Amino acid sequence: MENKHWWNNSVVYQIYPKSFQDSNGDGVGDLRGIINRLDYLKKLGVDIIWLNPIYKSPQVDNGYDISDYQAINPTLGNMADFQELIDGIHHRGMKLVMDLVVNHTSDQHKWFEESRKSKDNPYRDYYIWRDGKNGKEPNNWGSYFSGPAWKYDPETDQYYLHLFAPQQPDLNWENPNVRHSVYDMMNWWAAKGVDGFRMDVINLISKPKELTDGPLTGDEKYANVEKLVPNGPRMHEFLQEMNRNVMSKHKMITVGEMPGTTPEQAKAYANLDNKELNMIFQFEHMGLDGNSNPALGKWNDQKTKLADLRANFTKWQKGLMGTAWNSLYWNNHDQPRVVSRFGDDSNEENRVKSAKMLATMLHFQQGTPYIYEGEEIGMTNVYFDKLEDYVDLESINAYHQLVDDQHLLDGKTMLKYLSMHSRDNARTPMQWDDSKNAGFSTGTPWEKVNPNYSTINVEKALTDQNSIFYYYQKLIKLRHELPVITNGDFQLVAGNEDDPAVFAYRRQNADTTLLVITNYTDQTLQRHYDVPDGAKLLITNYADDAGETIRPYEAKVYQY
Numbered sequence: 001m002e003n004k005h006w007w008n009n010s011v012v013y014q015i016y017p018k019s020f021q022d023s024n025g026d027g028v029g030d031l032r033g034i035i036n037r038l039d040y041l042k043k044l045g046v047d048i049i050w051l052n053p054i055y056k057s058p059q060v061d062n063g064y065d066i067s068d069y070q071a072i073n074p075t076l077g078n079m080a081d082f083q084e085l086i087d088g089i090h091h092r093g094m095k096l097v098m099d100l101v102v103n104h105t106s107d108q109h110k111w112f113e114e115s116r117k118s119k120d121n122p123y124r125d126y127y128i129w130r131d132g133k134n135g136k137e138p139n140n141w142g143s144y145f146s147g148p149a150w151k152y153d154p155e156t157d158q159y160y161l162h163l164f165a166p167q168q169p170d171l172n173w174e175n176p177n178v179r180h181s182v183y184d185m186m187n188w189w190a191a192k193g194v195d196g197f198r199m200d201v202i203n204l205i206s207k208p209k210e211l212t213d214g215p216l217t218g219d220e221k222y223a224n225v226e227k228l229v230p231n232g233p234r235m236h237e238f239l240q241e242m243n244r245n246v247m248s249k250h251k252m253i254t255v256g257e258m259p260g261t262t263p264e265q266a267k268a269y270a271n272l273d274n275k276e277l278n279m280i281f282q283f284e285h286m287g288l289d290g291n292s293n294p295a296l297g298k299w300n301d302q303k304t305k306l307a308d309l310r311a312n313f314t315k316w317q318k319g320l321m322g323t324a325w326n327s328l329y330w331n332n333h334d335q336p337r338v339v340s341r342f343g344d345d346s347n348e349e350n351r352v353k354s355a356k357m358l359a360t361m362l363h364f365q366q367g368t369p370y371i372y373e374g375e376e377i378g379m380t381n382v383y384f385d386k387l388e389d390y391v392d393l394e395s396i397n398a399y400h401q402l403v404d405d406q407h408l409l410d411g412k413t414m415l416k417y418l419s420m421h422s423r424d425n426a427r428t429p430m431q432w433d434d435s436k437n438a439g440f441s442t443g444t445p446w447e448k449v450n451p452n453y454s455t456i457n458v459e460k461a462l463t464d465q466n467s468i469f470y471y472y473q474k475l476i477k478l479r480h481e482l483p484v485i486t487n488g489d490f491q492l493v494a495g496n497e498d499d500p501a502v503f504a505y506r507r508q509n510a511d512t513t514l515l516v517i518t519n520y521t522d523q524t525l526q527r528h529y530d531v532p533d534g535a536k537l538l539i540t541n542y543a544d545d546a547g548e549t550i551r552p553y554e555a556k557v558y559q560y
């Protein structure tokens, strides 16, 4: 089967620019730093680079609060640097995807500065303003970052909606001027050569018709907007309009970030008919750990069970097969590091083995894999043990709400949960070598470097043929070479449904079968799988094949 789109067998590499490479010693990564590392990414073999937001921003939420969509944040560089970056990417045969953050802007965006001035300002309706109710917020919604989702603005005696921080007011997508301003801006970037967009919380842009109170469960103080807002009534209309105005005019790749989305919904958003988006980021496999009290949100210390992970991956693989397209990811700038969360970073051998095993489990599925910076060398969570080390507003706010305000957790427990789930785990600087600050910066890094950089770094990975880096390089190469990874059917191996330790599946097209076997545990196991004579061992994280003995964190793939 021919690939339908240019990106069908591509692999994406995600860069968090603030943490990737600082070139001028100010402690913050920048565009020139990325330019200087393009050959490294080329060596890894990725096809597409996705940059987290690089636009002008007060940095309340590290660039997800944009004050000018058509300017580069000065700490990262300028438009000339950007041009050099995109040219450098294209010159190496790679593509560039930008972050598109249009559910909200910064409160310092000129639209909002106008909007808040008066009720009859032409920009008033760019945002969502409501009167208070009995001297309180218009409804009981909570923001993603703790506290209420409304902020009172004395200037006009009304509240505005902010699903994230108060400095991130939500845009009013009901207003056609908002929509067309966004489309114009997207076309402006496309004209600069941008090859696609990763759309931040795009399934939140269409709000429910009535902004009414939501139910409170357990100890919740505010209603959970994740249950109320995603996938609103005009979502498909807006995305189709965006597609007609922007995507249909360019050779683009789009991925919508969509918390709270099921395979059924994904089929409409990322249908192969290409009327809306190419694929979405869904979150189901990110929420399989968790706890029974909804008020604690994502904060817990549970490890995801293989049975849940397998059931979920299988559901998505089968659910979208032939009708829509999956994105495949283990982590990103909002999630803990994959090897710490799903694997085993307790010792060097298990870290390397489990990182490769998890990469195998994911990269042989159908969809587009995303590799988050540092994943390819097995970077781990940083495990800060003091609140003062945390930088991320989500983590700090959650601590204050759950410990100081609601007294639902003691400080020690919350620190443990933060050390496992805080977004800061993903945001510590990229570990390039064992020199000062891991070679990230000659200045003081904006976020502390993980102290394990002397053992885990790029320089070391590149000198070791058995490193995680070369394993990822091979996985990427296999995806480019073997159509079955892109177009093959997905089947769980018979009897694997109930296996608590091993995930085994087949991918199959008319001429090739792959049998993927991954041990999620540190135990040595015995398993029988039918492997035809003459099957070739395509890739493995051990030096040899022990047949029916499956060793700790072993991964192996047969081709026949």
Ligand code: TEU
Pocket: 061, 064, 101, 144, 164, 200, 201, 257, 259, 298, 333, 334, 335, 394, 423
């Ligand atoms: O994240 C959206 C989102 O759903 C997050 O709240 C996510 O669930 C949380 O970070 C997990 O802990 C996007 C961006 O990826 C994130 O960095 C931004 O802070 C957020 O949108 C607001 O723009």
